[in-house]
Each structure stands twice: as structure tokens, then as C-alpha cells.
Amino acid sequence: MPEFQGAPLGDVIDALDTAVDWAVTGADGVVVADVALLDADDVAAGADASTDLIVLVGVDGDRMREWLLREHRGRLPRAILTKAFTGPAEAQPIVDESGVAVVGVHARARWDRILSLVQADLHRGREAAGHPGDPDVLADVDLIGLVGLVARGTGGLVSIEDATSARVLAYSPSNGEADDLRVQTILGREGPPSYLALLRRWGVFDAIRRGGEVVDVPADAEHAMRRRLVIGVHSATGRHLGSIWVQEGATALVADSVDVLTGAASVASRILTRSMAAPSAEAQLLQRLFGEHGGVDASSAGAYLGWPVTERAAVIGIAAEGGSLTPTDAIAAVGGAVRLHASAYATSALTTLIAERAYILVPAADVAPITRWVGQLVARFDGDPVLGGGRLHATVVFPVDGLAEVARARREVDRVFAATRVGGADRVTTLAQARTAVLLGEILDALVDRDQLVDPRVTAMVAYDTQRTAHLEESVRAYLDAHGNVRDAANRIGVHPNTLRYRVDRARQVSGLNLDDPAERLLSALQLALLDRRRLTAG
Known part of the structure; x- marks a missing residue:
């Protein structure tokens, strides 16, 4: 298959259409084969500028000039997409000094749209390299x-x-x-x-x-x-x-x-x-990296994606809850923007959409900054009409020790989502925070269909409660949650402590359970949790 040499910058500009206001291209024949997004923090940190085309977000003209003229380990980019200038006259000195073409993007253009359009145009060029002389194939791709x-x-x-x-x-x-x-x-x-x-x-x-x-x-x-x-x-x-x-x-x-x-x-x-x-080759490789389609060899994936195989990272899952859209349609609607913000946070970030969730792989040395950033990310979309009134929630799994662990980490993300309600109070949950909920939920799932493990004493208490509305189940739950403290249990459900004592005693008489015994309290709590799971399953 012929190697993709790049797309003419003019073709990229044409693909952006009215999202481009002007361009100062300098020398003729500018060709770009790859694109990256950098923000002000990346530039301040001295990010490498060797990608052919840079989408430069939140960087003014002075900082852009300083960054471009700084000595770089690699070559300069061939072109920059920016909103920093009001017109070509302001950009011309930078083009003259650096030789880098500058393309002015419309002030109201969304960066996620710009990035996705450029990526689509370059992907089409790669597809064309694989089908030389056969435009009909491309028209159908x-x-x-x-x-x-x-x-x-x-x-x-x-x-x-x-x-x-x-x-x-x-x-x-x-x-x-x-x-x-x-x-x-x-x-x-x-x-x-x-x-x-x-x-x-x-x-x-x-x-x-x-x-x-x-x-x-x-x-x-x-x-x-x-x-x-x-x-x-x-x-x-x-x-x-x-x-x-x-x-x-x-x-x-x-x-x-x-x-x-x-x-x-x-x-x-x-x-x-x-x-x-049938997603693109890169999209399918990303999905395989996250455990779809039979998985992938970590070394091969790292070589293709330019990601160090053993680098420590975090895997983030993002899901939508509520609103008028299905979870799959909602996450698809914000997928491009999520990828944009992930790339702005870490230029090497990898993002993929699988079913109703987005998954992000980012390099990470500590979970705290990742969790803070993810919280800001999901909050960005609050009130965004593309979600149809829904909200985003996230799960963070850290550490992930290299690409070989990504698929496992994605499974952990799914376990957390399965064990914790997506629409709960916490917008961002880490695996460490959710470990108890995950394990307890999976234990309950393993037991829920085994009728021989149902305690007839709890069944008798619930049946009595149903027939007489005696509030025994509610009172026993409160008593167990309060670790046997009658006053705290009574406050939880808003009754007098004497009422709570009477109900717990009545539950003992009806069921035969000895709630003074730690083992029977543990069993009763587990049986009530199984009852909740069966009720949820029944609908």
C-alpha cells in the first residue's frame, strides 16, 4: 500500500469551508500528514511543535511567536490553525519569521468541529493512498x-x-x-x-x-x-x-x-x-486496545498509536444519564468534544466510543489531578443542548501500568458503572471509592438467582409486613444501618425510640432472627440487599 505523504494545506482549508476566515500560507506546496491540538498550558510547558498541523487553542499572538521561534528539539509545524488574530496582516510577521503557515479560524467555530473535520480530511487522504486511481471506492467509503x-x-x-x-x-x-x-x-x-x-x-x-x-x-x-x-x-x-x-x-x-x-x-x-x-482502521485499533473485537497486542498498538507501551496511565469512562436522548446517542453527540478536551489536557490522550460510553486513556502519575480534570470535563456539558437535557458522569481507574492493562481497566470502569447508579450524587467516581459497591454488587448478582440461599426468616418478616403494614422491614433496616443504636435508628426513620424498639422486637418474634448476634445481623443485611436486587430485577 502506498505511504500517505499528506494532504495539501489548501485541501484542508477547503474542507473547513466557512470555518476559515483567512490564511497566510507563505511558501507554496505546504503539505500536512498529521494534526495535534495544543492549548496555552502545553505551550507554556514547552510542548514539542513537530506535528505538521497544530490546532492552537487559547494562545495569543505574542506567545505563539515566542513558542515558534524558540529552539525546538524537532522541526516546526508546517501550519497552525488559530483564532489569535483579527486578520492576515497581524499574522504575516510570524509567517515571515518562522516560515509556518497561519490559518485564521472563525471566532465562533467550535474547536472540536475543527479538529474532527481536519482529522476526517486526513483520514480520507490515507484511504486514497490505499486506493490509487480508484475514486469510486472512496465515494463509497x-x-x-x-x-x-x-x-x-x-x-x-x-x-x-x-x-x-x-x-x-x-x-x-x-x-x-x-x-x-x-x-x-x-x-x-x-x-x-x-x-x-x-x-x-x-x-x-x-x-x-x-x-x-x-x-x-x-x-x-x-x-x-x-x-x-x-x-x-x-x-x-x-x-x-x-x-x-x-x-x-x-x-x-x-x-x-x-x-x-x-x-x-x-x-x-x-x-x-x-x-x-466497520469503523476506520485506527478507530478499530483503539476499540481493540480497550478490549473489543478480541483485543490487540500492546506492542503493536503502541507502535501504531505512538504511545509508550509501559507508561503509567489512567482509564476514564464517561456516560450520559437523563434527558431525551438514549445514552448511546447522547455520548455520540459529545464524543468529538470529549476527544478535543482530552487532547487539550494531554496531547497523547486516546479516546474511543464503545456503545453508550466514551473511554479515554491519559498518561497519569497521580489520580488526584486526573479526578479534578474529569470533574471539570463532565461539568462543561451541563446545560449543553446536544445532550437533550442529560448530564455526564465519569469513572476513573488508576493506576494502569501500560497498554497491556487498558482492557482490564476498561472492564473495571464498566464494573463501577454497573455497581453505582450513573445519576448518583458523585459526578466522578474512582475505582478505589467504589470498590465496596462493586464487590457487594457482584456478590449479590452471584446470589440473586439461587433460591436455596433465601432465608425463610426474612421472607416471613417481609410477608407479615406486607399483610399488616407494620413497618418491620423499614425498622430493621434502620436498626442494622445504625449498628444496633436504637436512638440513631429511630432518628433515621422519624419515630420515637420506643416505637423502634417495639418494631424490632416484633420482627424478632415474627421471624425468629436474633438481631443481637453479629452473624445474624450480617446475614439479615445481606438478605435485605438481595431482596432489593430481586425487586430491581423484577422491575
């Missing part, structure tokens, strides 16, 4: 070829969005004809709220979710919005996968655009279904 076909077939500006409408998967060049809704969508922002509300009143989003019909959205002069056609994309089983939008540009859409869009929805369905079932 991702959505870019389909977008071009639809643009030519309709004469409009085409974009394909995911099922949450929070992420643009592919789009055609705007050629200066994009209205505000398209511009904001490409930037990773929501369009004008009043116009989105109008689309909802017209039933456009409902039609997209239903699928099967092309909706003709008329132009709206009040919002300076042009005419659109849109259709929902669904799998063969009816799952909503996304939508295709065609904005009318300087000329009217061609007469048979509805037919073109109907056919495109069918093709997009196959592409999206296949891409979900």
Missing part, C-alpha cells in the same frame, strides 16, 4: 463523494448531519452562497433560535425523524434564510441515522432535486450503516 454527487445533481449546497443534528458529517463547498443557518451549522453552532423554532412549528424536524419524505422548506426573508430541501436518513430497520439538507444557492435548485435527494437518502443509509459496523 464515506459521505464526501455522495455530497458532491448530490450537489451536482441539485445545484445546491449540501450537508449531511448525524441523528442528533448536532454534528455535520459532510458538506459541499459553500462558494460564498451559504446563509446564516448553514454557516452556523458548519461552525458547530446552532442556527438562529427563532428560525429553528419556525422549522419546528412547520414540522420539519418531525418529518426528518419519520423519514421517507422530502420536505420543501420555503425561503424566509425575515431570517435571511434561503429555500431548502431536507430528508431524513434511516436504516433498513427504521433507525434514524441522520438527515440530508440542500440549501438553494445563487441559482434555483434543479427540477428533479426531490428525486436526487430521495436516492441520496438510500445511499447515505448504506454508508452510515456500514461505517457504524
Whole structure:
């Protein structure tokens, strides 16, 4: 297979479309093969600048110049994406001094969108290197070829969005004809709220979710919005996968655009279904590193991913709870942003999405700073509309002694999520904090279906309670939780201590349990926990 030499910087700029305001490219022929994100902390720490293309976040022009002109162990980047300058004139001196091209990103563009678009463009270049002279193969690999076909077939500006409408998967060049809704969508922002509300009143989003019909959205002069056609994309089983939008540009859409869009929805369905079932080589390798698809050799993974095989690390799991989206759709909606923030925290961070969770591998020498950062990360998304009203929670497993331990650590993350309620009070849980809950939960799971281990004395007490509403179970639970302290137990459930004593005595009479005996107290607590697990399982 031919080696990927890189993509022309001009192609990367074209892929970013209206998210780029200007560029000072210096010498012709700038080619980039890889991309990394660095923030102000990375620059202050003297991070290596040898990646071809740097997405530079939160670094002003003076610090950028100082960093670029500093003596580096490796070569300088070939280009930088930044929001630090208001125009090309401010960036020109840096380009002249360093020889590094500077690309000005729109101030409202989301960095996670920028990073994902660049990565997608470079991935497409790698795929092209594997299929020389065969563009038809590429058109069927991702959505870019389909977008071009639809643009030519309709004469409009085409974009394909995911099922949450929070992420643009592919789009055609705007050629200066994009209205505000398209511009904001490409930037990773929501369009004008009043116009989105109008689309909802017209039933456009409902039609997209239903699928099967092309909706003709008329132009709206009040919002300076042009005419659109849109259709929902669904799998063969009816799952909503996304939508295709065609904005009318300087000329009217061609007469048979509805037919073109109907056919495109069918093709997009196959592409999206296949891409979900068959992720890219790197994405699949990451999933294998985390224990999917049979696992992977740590040395091979480290060589491919550029990660030291024996470096100590932490594995973080992130899950969504609540809101209108399914956990899988919610985590997919924020997956790009999670990856962005992880890369900003540690440039070597590796992030993958598996089912309803995101998993992150970051280098770590201590769990405390990791836990603080993860707490800040999940809080960033509070109130974010892409979560549909949900919230993120996380689990941290540390230490992870090298890549060979990543899959085990991911299993520990899953154990913690299974044993602790995702929506609990703690937004971030470490394995050390959850160890008791994990082990107790797994012990209960091992016992819950073994009827021969049910204590008939506890069963008798619960049956008596059910028939007479005597509050015996509640009182015994409080008594056990208070380690036999009657006053504390009474305060827990809001009754007089004499009432609590009477109920506990009555429970002894009904069941035959001797709650003065430590072994019987332990057994009773375990039996009540098993009862809770059976009730939960029963629904």
C-alpha cells in the first residue's frame, strides 16, 4: 500500500469551508500528514511543535511567536490553525519569521468541529493512498463523494448531519452562497433560535425523524434564510441515522432535486450503516486496545498509536444519564468534544466510543489531578443542548501500568458503572471509592438467582409486613444501618425510640432472627440487599 505523504494545506482549508476566515500560507506546496491540538498550558510547558498541523487553542499572538521561534528539539509545524488574530496582516510577521503557515479560524467555530473535520480530511487522504486511481471506492467509503454527487445533481449546497443534528458529517463547498443557518451549522453552532423554532412549528424536524419524505422548506426573508430541501436518513430497520439538507444557492435548485435527494437518502443509509459496523482502521485499533473485537497486542498498538507501551496511565469512562436522548446517542453527540478536551489536557490522550460510553486513556502519575480534570470535563456539558437535557458522569481507574492493562481497566470502569447508579450524587467516581459497591454488587448478582440461599426468616418478616403494614422491614433496616443504636435508628426513620424498639422486637418474634448476634445481623443485611436486587430485577 502506498505511504500517505499528506494532504495539501489548501485541501484542508477547503474542507473547513466557512470555518476559515483567512490564511497566510507563505511558501507554496505546504503539505500536512498529521494534526495535534495544543492549548496555552502545553505551550507554556514547552510542548514539542513537530506535528505538521497544530490546532492552537487559547494562545495569543505574542506567545505563539515566542513558542515558534524558540529552539525546538524537532522541526516546526508546517501550519497552525488559530483564532489569535483579527486578520492576515497581524499574522504575516510570524509567517515571515518562522516560515509556518497561519490559518485564521472563525471566532465562533467550535474547536472540536475543527479538529474532527481536519482529522476526517486526513483520514480520507490515507484511504486514497490505499486506493490509487480508484475514486469510486472512496465515494463509497464515506459521505464526501455522495455530497458532491448530490450537489451536482441539485445545484445546491449540501450537508449531511448525524441523528442528533448536532454534528455535520459532510458538506459541499459553500462558494460564498451559504446563509446564516448553514454557516452556523458548519461552525458547530446552532442556527438562529427563532428560525429553528419556525422549522419546528412547520414540522420539519418531525418529518426528518419519520423519514421517507422530502420536505420543501420555503425561503424566509425575515431570517435571511434561503429555500431548502431536507430528508431524513434511516436504516433498513427504521433507525434514524441522520438527515440530508440542500440549501438553494445563487441559482434555483434543479427540477428533479426531490428525486436526487430521495436516492441520496438510500445511499447515505448504506454508508452510515456500514461505517457504524466497520469503523476506520485506527478507530478499530483503539476499540481493540480497550478490549473489543478480541483485543490487540500492546506492542503493536503502541507502535501504531505512538504511545509508550509501559507508561503509567489512567482509564476514564464517561456516560450520559437523563434527558431525551438514549445514552448511546447522547455520548455520540459529545464524543468529538470529549476527544478535543482530552487532547487539550494531554496531547497523547486516546479516546474511543464503545456503545453508550466514551473511554479515554491519559498518561497519569497521580489520580488526584486526573479526578479534578474529569470533574471539570463532565461539568462543561451541563446545560449543553446536544445532550437533550442529560448530564455526564465519569469513572476513573488508576493506576494502569501500560497498554497491556487498558482492557482490564476498561472492564473495571464498566464494573463501577454497573455497581453505582450513573445519576448518583458523585459526578466522578474512582475505582478505589467504589470498590465496596462493586464487590457487594457482584456478590449479590452471584446470589440473586439461587433460591436455596433465601432465608425463610426474612421472607416471613417481609410477608407479615406486607399483610399488616407494620413497618418491620423499614425498622430493621434502620436498626442494622445504625449498628444496633436504637436512638440513631429511630432518628433515621422519624419515630420515637420506643416505637423502634417495639418494631424490632416484633420482627424478632415474627421471624425468629436474633438481631443481637453479629452473624445474624450480617446475614439479615445481606438478605435485605438481595431482596432489593430481586425487586430491581423484577422491575
